[in-house]
Amino acid sequence: MIELQTVTKRYGSLTAVDRISFSVGQGEYFALLGPNGAGKTTIVKMLLDFTRPTAGTLSVNGISSKEPACRANVGYLAENPRIPPNLTGWQYLQRCAKLLGIQRSEAIDQSGKIVELIGMKGREHTKASTYSRGMIQRFGLGAALIGNPKLLILDEPVSGLDPIGIREIRQLLESLKQQGMTILLNSHLLSEVEKICDTAAIINNGKLLVKDSISSIIKDGETLEDVFVRLVKG
Amino acid sequence: METPKTNSIVLTIAKYAFVDEVRQKSMIVLFILSTLSVLLLRQCYKGDYMVNGQALSADAIALTLSKVAFHVIAAGAMFIAALLTMRVYKRDRDEGTLSCILAKPIDRWQYITGKILGLWALSMLFMFILHSIVFFISSLSMKTLVSAYLIAFLICSLNLLFVILAVFLLSLMLPDIAAFLCAVVIGIVSLTVNGIYSFSQSQMGQAMMQQSTEQVSSGLTWWKAIYYSWPNVFGTQYLATSLIGNGGVPIYPLINVLLYCLILGVLLFVRFRHEDIV
Numbered sequence: 001m002i003e004l005q006t007v008t009k010r011y012g013s014l015t016a017v018d019r020i021s022f023s024v025g026q027g028e029y030f031a032l033l034g035p036n037g038a039g040k041t042t043i044v045k046m047l048l049d050f051t052r053p054t055a056g057t058l059s060v061n062g063i064s065s066k067e068p069a070c071r072a073n074v075g076y077l078a079e080n081p082r083i084p085p086n087l088t089g090w091q092y093l094q095r096c097a098k099l100l101g102i103q104r105s106e107a108i109d110q111s112g113k114i115v116e117l118i119g120m121k122g123r124e125h126t127k128a129s130t131y132s133r134g135m136i137q138r139f140g141l142g143a144a145l146i147g148n149p150k151l152l153i154l155d156e157p158v159s160g161l162d163p164i165g166i167r168e169i170r171q172l173l174e175s176l177k178q179q180g181m182t183i184l185l186n187s188h189l190l191s192e193v194e195k196i197c198d199t200a201a202i203i204n205n206g207k208l209l210v211k212d213s214i215s216s217i218i219k220d221g222e223t224l225e226d227v228f229v230r231l232v233k234g
Numbered sequence: 235m236e237t238p239k240t241n242s243i244v245l246t247i248a249k250y251a252f253v254d255e256v257r258q259k260s261m262i263v264l265f266i267l268s269t270l271s272v273l274l275l276r277q278c279y280k281g282d283y284m285v286n287g288q289a290l291s292a293d294a295i296a297l298t299l300s301k302v303a304f305h306v307i308a309a310g311a312m313f314i315a316a317l318l319t320m321r322v323y324k325r326d327r328d329e330g331t332l333s334c335i336l337a338k339p340i341d342r343w344q345y346i347t348g349k350i351l352g353l354w355a356l357s358m359l360f361m362f363i364l365h366s367i368v369f370f371i372s373s374l375s376m377k378t379l380v381s382a383y384l385i386a387f388l389i390c391s392l393n394l395l396f397v398i399l400a401v402f403l404l405s406l407m408l409p410d411i412a413a414f415l416c417a418v419v420i421g422i423v424s425l426t427v428n429g430i431y432s433f434s435q436s437q438m439g440q441a442m443m444q445q446s447t448e449q450v451s452s453g454l455t456w457w458k459a460i461y462y463s464w465p466n467v468f469g470t471q472y473l474a475t476s477l478i479g480n481g482g483v484p485i486y487p488l489i490n491v492l493l494y495c496l497i498l499g500v501l502l503f504v505r506f507r508h509e510d511i512v
Contacts, residue, residue, distance in 0.1 A: 045510075045511070048336070048337050048511075049336070050333065050336065050337075050510065050511035050512075051510045051511065052508075068339045068340055068341045069339055070339075071337060071338060071339045071340075072339040074337070076333075076337035078330060078333050078337075080330075081330060082328070082329050082330030083329070083330065084254070084329045084330075084331060085329070086254075086257050095250065095334075096334065096338075098246050099243065099246060099247075099334075099335060099338050099340065100338055100339075101239065101242060101243065140330075143334065
């Protein structure tokens with residue numbers, strides 16, 4: 001589904017991503033882990049062609065990330081999702097649907113289901129300027145789900161959510177995984193990642209430290225957090 | 235999920251660019267103030283004017299006022315187009331619209347084309363409404379329809395496209411207010427150069443050049459070079475206004491602005507293709 005081949009990204013003298021290669025298979029629940037500034041968001045941005053790699057190639061479904069077609073079945077939730085303040089959550093979802101070329105009736109149908117799925121029923125017709133960060137996060141996730149994508153790229157999907165919200169989103173993501181959706185998760189919440197992800201890659205200073213299944217990464221008696229700290233500090 | 239069709243996606247982005255601007259309070263205030271100012275012109279058409287002791291006819295008054303109003307509206311519309319455009323990119327980036335659009339199977343040129351079309355349509359509509367008011371006032375005063383108004387309006391709309399492209403391109407590289415000020419400077423230089431060029435073409439200017447020293451002549455030649463190379467938005471405006479009156483203005487400024495639009499369009503697409511989306 002996702003393929004990175006010796007991808008490098010430099011900003012002047014700074015190497016944000018250094019010859020990273022890995023792949024994410026269909027239906028996999030994949031976590032991209034690393035401390036702040038490790039290069040996780042840069043990888044996500046390169047996958048979405050928000051920025052071009054200095055060297056190497058990235059592809060989604062065999063299509064180069066440089067081609068807009070590679071994003072045809074991709075839903076994306078940004079690290080700090082924002083909604084234009086003069087729009088309601090509902091209007092935002094409708095816009096996203098329209099931009100994907102979805103017919104009006106289908107867009108209304110999908111938006112209705114998504115509003116329930118993200119737990120925002122009853123708040124969808126109020127202006128985004130009145131939403132809390134957690135609510136914007138939910139609508140951002142809802143927008144990523146419009147068009148029934150096969151791949152979800154989520155950058156810190158639970159930031160700004162309360163513990164109940166985190167649990168709800170986790171359950172939602174688990175149900176999406178059961179439907180066969182591939183999920184690339186960029187998160188700092190290692191305990192959450194440990195609970196729900198199949199595989200993970202840990203990167204630091206732009207370099208790939210490990211990429212394996214969660215069960216293989218975690219040794220006896222350790223938690224993912226222990227492994228993370230050991231690898232990043234060590 | 236299918237990749238959406240190019241035309242429909244560009245039109246959708248254009249529609250949202252249009253709607254988002256209309257929703258801005260500053261846009262509504264600008265529109266109301268401009269409309270009221272133009273409506274106040276009605277009183278000017280009813281006055282008695284004397285030139286060299288002779289009263290001007292109602293037709294002459296209406297024609298002169300219409301040309302003046304046309305100039306003011308066309309220049310004002312360029313100013314407003316620059317104001318509308320300067321914040322579009324920054325707002326799209328800050329409100330997450332940019333990443334929301336480009337995370338979908340939408341090419342960057344589609345985004346730019348949609349935005350430019352939306353802004354152009356809005357500025358044209360703005361200018362059209364103001365021109366329409368003057369058109370009806372002058373048509374009523376002259377008791378005949380000034381048909382050249384529409385062509386003059388269309389010519390001036392090219393200036394709006396130029397301003398939008400220039401400010402959008404500059405806003406990718408500079409703070410929004412700096413992009414706006416650059417557009418204002420382009421306009422002021424164009425106005426000045428056109429004034430000097432018009433003077434050099436007048437009888438008085440020609441006579442001065444024949445009698446003057448080499449220094450004055452070379453000075454005027456220098457301004458002539460700027461006239462031909464600088465974005466000639468006011469030259470285009472003079473050309474448009476001349477259609478309402480008696481004509482006789484060279485077509486060169488129109489070609490100049492058209493060429494600049496093409497160049498700026500290409501630069502904008504190339505620049506935006508390499509822009510990092512944050």
